[in-house]
Every structure is written in C-alpha cells, then in structure tokens.
Amino acid sequence: MFNKIRRHIVGAVTILLAVTIIAAGCSNNSSNDKVRVAEVTRSIFYAPQYVAIEKGFFEEEGIEIDLTTTWGGDKTMTTLLSNGADIALVGSETTIYVYAQGTNDPVINFAQLTQTDGTFLVAREKPETFAWDQLKGSTFLGQRKGGMPQMAGEFGLRKHGIDPHKDLNLIQNIEFANIANSFASGTGDYVQLFEPTASLFEQEGIGHIVASFGKESGKIPYTTFMTKQSYLNENEDVIERFTRGLYKAQQWVDSHSAKEIAEVIAPYFDDTPIDLIETVTQRYKEQHSYATNPILDIEEWNNLQTIMDEAGELPKQVDHDILVNTEIAEKVAQ
Structure with a gap:
C-alpha cells in the first residue's frame, strides 16, 4: 500500500498528467535564463545551493534563480509537475514514485546536492x-x-x-x-x-x-535537482549552465571552512545564530554530506532503492539510466 507521501504524489500525477502532457509543448525555451527552483525545505543541509546564489556562480553562467520553498515532498513535486517550477530540489525517491504511475513525461535527476541522510x-x-x-x-x-x-x-x-x-x-x-x-x-x-x-x-x-x-x-542521492524530461529536452543548455554553477559552489564548499560557509549562507537563516550555522555546517562537512560534484552514480542509486525496498516502500525497481541523467554532470565536472 502506498504511504501518505506516495498517495499525495500519485494524486498529483493523476490530476496533473493531462496538464503536463499539454504543457510539455509549451515550455519556455533556453532564451529565458530565469530558472524557477522549488526547494523542499529551507535547510543548512543545502548549503552549496545558497553558496551558488550568493557567490554569483549561477549568475556567471547567465542564470537568474527564482527560489521558492515549497515545504514538503508532495508539494514540491506537484509544483514541478504543474509547471510552477522549472527545477525541483527534493529527494530522488519522489521520481520513482512518479515514474511508477506511468507518466509519459518522467522527472529526471540531473544533479546531486547531498549524498547522505541528514x-x-x-x-x-x-x-x-x-x-x-x-x-x-x-x-x-x-x-x-x-x-x-x-x-x-x-x-x-x-x-x-x-x-x-x-x-x-x-x-x-x-x-x-x-x-x-x-x-x-x-x-x-x-x-x-x-x-x-x-x-x-x-x-x-x-x-x-x-x-x-x-x-x-551510506552514500545515497538524498537530495537532488530534477526536472521534467520535456523541460530538459528543450532547455538542455540552461540545465548545463545551472549544473556548472552548482559544481562551482560544490567545489567552493569543499575547499572552504565551515565558518566561511556559514558567513555566506547566513542571510538564508535569519533566526539561526551564525555560530550554530557553523556548527551544523562543520558536522555535515565531517560526514561528507555535501556532494563535491553533481554526478549521481549507479551505486548511490541502487543503495537508495535498497533502502526503500527494505522499508517496504519501493513500488518497482527502476534502472539508473531511466531516471538519472549523468551526461551533463559528467561534462561539467571534467
């Protein structure tokens, strides 16, 4: 039986499938460099994303980020499917739930942000x-x-x-x-x-x-950037430049101290003391939660499905190459 999260996503897919099919032919083309990103929550766990915005790494790639926090996996996926966002930042398991419902415009994971549970x-x-x-x-x-x-x-x-x-x-x-x-x-x-x-x-x-x-x-694609296949097909250049900006931030986070990172991302956490942001950032750095490149590899994908399966929540096994695009991330990371 599908769990609550999956039921919400299934409902969203059922209601929005027709809209998604029609909208696929009406997507903005790559001349529009404003990218709408829906993040599942606001978290220090997502530090590289905020670094990419604050340090101007997306801007260097000609990308203007419109960031919205959608507060929940089901809401985030619904926002993406209904064209309320171009890219979603949420757990990779949601793409499996959507795919299991038979959508003809699957959601593709193209860049990994975090690689452990948080x-x-x-x-x-x-x-x-x-x-x-x-x-x-x-x-x-x-x-x-x-x-x-x-x-x-x-x-x-x-x-x-x-x-x-x-x-x-x-x-x-x-x-x-x-x-x-x-x-x-x-x-x-x-x-x-x-x-x-x-x-x-x-x-x-x-x-x-x-x-x-x-x-x-262990290592899993805990939080990834994803988009609909139709958007990826029509805006591959935008996705590549977005991924390149993210990779710059991932490398910056990996090579800088928790204190330096905390100072950059502090504007996103007005109610959190900066020393606490630093403590949390250091803890995540020590356990290698922040991915140092955007590549979501097969081993991580299979580990995700093993965890879902053992929990009784895997609707079906899905091959890595069906819902993961590594070509862009590999090109950017070369």
Missing part, C-alpha cells in the same frame, strides 16, 4: 558510552512513514540488529513540524532530528547527539 539520533539522557542496543525497548520518535528520513533511519537501525517495529515503541503519528517540540516536552527516549534542531537541543541540554543516520545509511 538526520541524527538524539538521546534524552547522555550515555557514558553509546551502544545501539540501548535503544531496545525504548520509545522512539521517528519521522513520517515512507519519507526518506524514516527509511534511512530504519535502515540504520536494522544494520545494528534493531527491528524498528518490534524492538522499539515507535511513534510516527506526530506531524513533522511538531516532532522536536514533542521530544522537548518529554515524549520519547530517543528522537530522529534534522539540524540545526539536533545541535540546538544539545546546546540547551534537551538531548544529546549520539549517532548519525547519515553515516549509517
């Missing part, structure tokens, strides 16, 4: 020495069923001999926006959190980071 395991009590079997019998606040964070989290737990549905009191009925508040209010012994909340909780003594699900799940 969540951390936070314990209420700080152990003298952490061991994964300490979680057995505990109350665990997980992420939304079927979403990439939860699937990667479950993969990490199983890796250490923990069945998340048998060995834990797993809570998954709390809305994403309320998970952190629920833990802060006293619910749960452990929680799976994104940054900067995980580090903020540690600073405030609410919880303690004891493990990284990004390290446990």
Whole structure:
C-alpha cells in the first residue's frame, strides 16, 4: 500500500498528467535564463545551493534563480509537475514514485546536492558510552512513514540488529513540524532530528547527539535537482549552465571552512545564530554530506532503492539510466 507521501504524489500525477502532457509543448525555451527552483525545505543541509546564489556562480553562467520553498515532498513535486517550477530540489525517491504511475513525461535527476541522510539520533539522557542496543525497548520518535528520513533511519537501525517495529515503541503519528517540540516536552527516549534542531537541543541540554543516520545509511542521492524530461529536452543548455554553477559552489564548499560557509549562507537563516550555522555546517562537512560534484552514480542509486525496498516502500525497481541523467554532470565536472 502506498504511504501518505506516495498517495499525495500519485494524486498529483493523476490530476496533473493531462496538464503536463499539454504543457510539455509549451515550455519556455533556453532564451529565458530565469530558472524557477522549488526547494523542499529551507535547510543548512543545502548549503552549496545558497553558496551558488550568493557567490554569483549561477549568475556567471547567465542564470537568474527564482527560489521558492515549497515545504514538503508532495508539494514540491506537484509544483514541478504543474509547471510552477522549472527545477525541483527534493529527494530522488519522489521520481520513482512518479515514474511508477506511468507518466509519459518522467522527472529526471540531473544533479546531486547531498549524498547522505541528514538526520541524527538524539538521546534524552547522555550515555557514558553509546551502544545501539540501548535503544531496545525504548520509545522512539521517528519521522513520517515512507519519507526518506524514516527509511534511512530504519535502515540504520536494522544494520545494528534493531527491528524498528518490534524492538522499539515507535511513534510516527506526530506531524513533522511538531516532532522536536514533542521530544522537548518529554515524549520519547530517543528522537530522529534534522539540524540545526539536533545541535540546538544539545546546546540547551534537551538531548544529546549520539549517532548519525547519515553515516549509517551510506552514500545515497538524498537530495537532488530534477526536472521534467520535456523541460530538459528543450532547455538542455540552461540545465548545463545551472549544473556548472552548482559544481562551482560544490567545489567552493569543499575547499572552504565551515565558518566561511556559514558567513555566506547566513542571510538564508535569519533566526539561526551564525555560530550554530557553523556548527551544523562543520558536522555535515565531517560526514561528507555535501556532494563535491553533481554526478549521481549507479551505486548511490541502487543503495537508495535498497533502502526503500527494505522499508517496504519501493513500488518497482527502476534502472539508473531511466531516471538519472549523468551526461551533463559528467561534462561539467571534467
């Protein structure tokens, strides 16, 4: 049975399929260098994207970015499918969900931004020495069923001999926006959190980071830039220049300190102290979450599908060359 995320995406595909087919012939051509990007959320996890904008790397390639935060995988994909955006930044699993519904204008992953999961395991009590079997019998606040964070989290737990549905009191009925508040209010012994909340909780003594699900799940195309095949066909030059601007930013992030990166991306996080942005950036750099080039390779793609399959959320196996275009990224990275 499709999970909630997939049901939303399926609904979007069903309603918008006819519109998408018609609109495919009406796309803007490459003479329009304004590119509308819909990001799934606003996150320090996406630092290279903001660096590319702030350091003028997209502008150097003749690209003007119109960035919108769409807050959720289903909303982001709906925005892309309905021509509300030219490019989406969201988890690659969404392209598989859409493809499984039989669309004739599939969504193609063309540039990878992050290559690990971005969540951390936070314990209420700080152990003298952490061991994964300490979680057995505990109350665990997980992420939304079927979403990439939860699937990667479950993969990490199983890796250490923990069945998340048998060995834990797993809570998954709390809305994403309320998970952190629920833990802060006293619910749960452990929680799976994104940054900067995980580090903020540690600073405030609410919880303690004891493990990284990004390290446990290995390299996966966690967040990628994607576009409809029709847009790619008609605007390949724009996509190539966009990818080149991104690659410049990826290289810049890889060669600069967390402090320097934090100073550049701070305008995107008005409510977050710059020292916290630096802490989070350093944590992501240390675990190699930021991809250093835009190439989404076969091994990462297969790892993604393995994680989805083990979670019972993979609708069908899809070959790498069907939903991933590496030609542009490889050309840019040469």
